[in-house]
Amino acid sequence: MNIKEFHYFHKLVEDKNFSQVASFFNVSQPTITMAIKRLESELGVKLFVRDRSHKQLVVTPSGEQLDRHVTQILNELEVMKKELLRISSEKVMFGLPPIIGTYYFPHVAPELLRAGLIDKLDIFESGSNEMLNYILDGTLDLALIGSITPIVDTKLDAKIFERTHFKIAVSENHPLAKQDSVKFKELAQEKFIILDDHFIHSVAFNKMCHANQFRPQIIHRSNDVHILKAMIKENMGISFLTELALPPEKGIKVLDIADSDQPEFLLSIVYRRSHTLTKLQQSLLEILPQKINL
Incomplete structure (x- = not known):
């Protein structure tokens, strides 16, 4: 045969x-x-x-x-x-979801630059939900991926290096801005602006809505965090985002979710288990999984 x-x-x-x-x-x-x-x-x-x-x-x-x-x-x-x-190329096909790329990657970029690695990355952007398929089919060598549960696949090595929380983001002019935290069930009548299904956020958001037994009023779905934040500032609705995407920003108040049972946003570095890491990729693995102060 x-x-x-x-x-x-x-x-x-x-x-x-x-x-x-x-x-x-x-x-x-x-x-x-x-x-x-x-x-x-x-x-x-x-x-x-x-x-x-x-x-x-x-x-x-x-x-x-x-x-x-x-x-x-x-x-x-x-x-x-x-x-x-x-294998003979001095490039690494590297997956970087938009939120992780925007809010996490700048923290490690200076060290990558000092190590002479930053220009070795051929960066591919896509949502975390799609990134695993690109790892599995060989399109990517390595990827940073967000998830709400540990990534378990016999074909993959996935190492969690950061755990963050989800938060509620509202306009500073919204009545909720007077609070520092909120129970998720208290949001049943709110208008939501959320990230679309390319992001792991949608899975976590649906899980929270299901646990609190309400169907959310979603007025807009976006694949662009900047557009989403602009709409929040205009008080068009509230949002559900990882704290990674919510550094202090004028016009937005960030609330803790007071529920004891809620999903975490996990950051993992992922590659195929069958893949033999090059020296360049090994160097990246030593630098990339760094915790950041949120």
């Missing part, structure tokens, strides 16, 4: 049509047929059967099991190709 046969087999599981698969790979239909027969012969199992009554190709249980393994093999091959292409 060879890699081409795996590609043909996996595509046939998806399309269940020999001619479509042959057209996709720009080969003859007999090429696909023979490849599948070779796989069946080598493995000693039947991978497909024809349902003549419905004129369909059916994947056998053995075929379904093989496809699980083949999917993993093909994914690992793609990751391998990306890693090998970059």
Whole structure:
């Protein structure tokens, strides 16, 4: 068996049509047929059967099991190709979600600069919810990722280096600005301006609303913290943000959430467990996981 046969087999599981698969790979239909027969012969199992009554190709249980393994093999091959292409490069594909990039990264940038590492980073920005997929598929070497629970995946090394709280941000002109803390259930009638689903904030926010048994009145979702803060200052609504994104700022009052049971915002540095770290990446790992004074 060879890699081409795996590609043909996996595509046939998806399309269940020999001619479509042959057209996709720009080969003859007999090429696909023979490849599948070779796989069946080598493995000693039947991978497909024809349902003549419905004129369909059916994947056998053995075929379904093989496809699980083949999917993993093909994914690992793609990751391998990306890693090998970059191994001679003096660049690190580095994932940095917007909030972490804006409010955490400046704290470590001077040390990275002194170590001659800052220009070695090829920074990729995306929300924490998407970043894990980019690590797993080999697009990124390392990433700083926010989560509300420890990241557990047998394919990943994830090390928590900072734990922060979520806060409520209101305009200095909002009635709540007279308080220093608030119970989340007291916000049931408030208008919210929140980050969209690309951010882990939405998961934490939904969890808090569910625990307090109310459906929030969300008037705007944004992927830009600066826009969100501008709207808060105009007293258009209140927001739910990690304290990492809420340094002292004129026009905004930050309230503690008084609930005893609430999610934390966890910062982790993440990379694939199978990835062999270069000296450059090891140097980054020594500098990046630094606690900051909030």
